[in-house]
Amino acid sequence: MLEARGPGAAAREVREETGLDPGRWxxxxxxxxxxxxxxxxxxxxxxxxxxxxxxxxxxxSREHAASEFLGAAAAGRRFLWAAQRRGLESVQREVLRGGALARALEVTQMMKRTR
Structure with missing residues (x-):
């Protein structure tokens, strides 16, 4: 069930809370x-x-008062939960380095089908 709802829920949350429709996932x-x-x-x-x-x-959205784009270190200092910092580290290690792992993890086409 997570596979069916996870991507759709993530895309919906991003749209609802930020108004963004990311090009890649x-x-x-x-x-x-x-x-x-x-x-x-x-x-x-x-x-x-x-x-x-x-x-x-x-x-x-009504749930937020402000937004700001930050570098990874500055963003990590603002996170409350250690799990959030670990997620940021995962993005740096798995996605931003590029290569075979980033290509294998890309789910852009799946996310487009959930719109």
Missing amino acids: WALEGVGIYFHPPTGQARVMAMFAAEAGAADRVTL
Whole structure:
């Protein structure tokens, strides 16, 4: 079920919260696992990376007050959760280096089908 809902949910969240429609997407190798206190359950979360165009502008949803584009180190310092920092490290290692791994993880065509 995660495979069917994960990509669609990720694309929908990006559109709803930022107004962006990224041109490229990658499914990161790892998943996030966290404990959800209200339900008493451990949850598994697929992690995706998306590439926005240099001229794209963020349109904030009601859930956000501001946006800012930062380098990896500055962004990492603002993250609350260690899992978020690990996700950022995954993007650097798996996507930004390019090569065979980045090509294997690219799911752009799958994401286009979920629109």
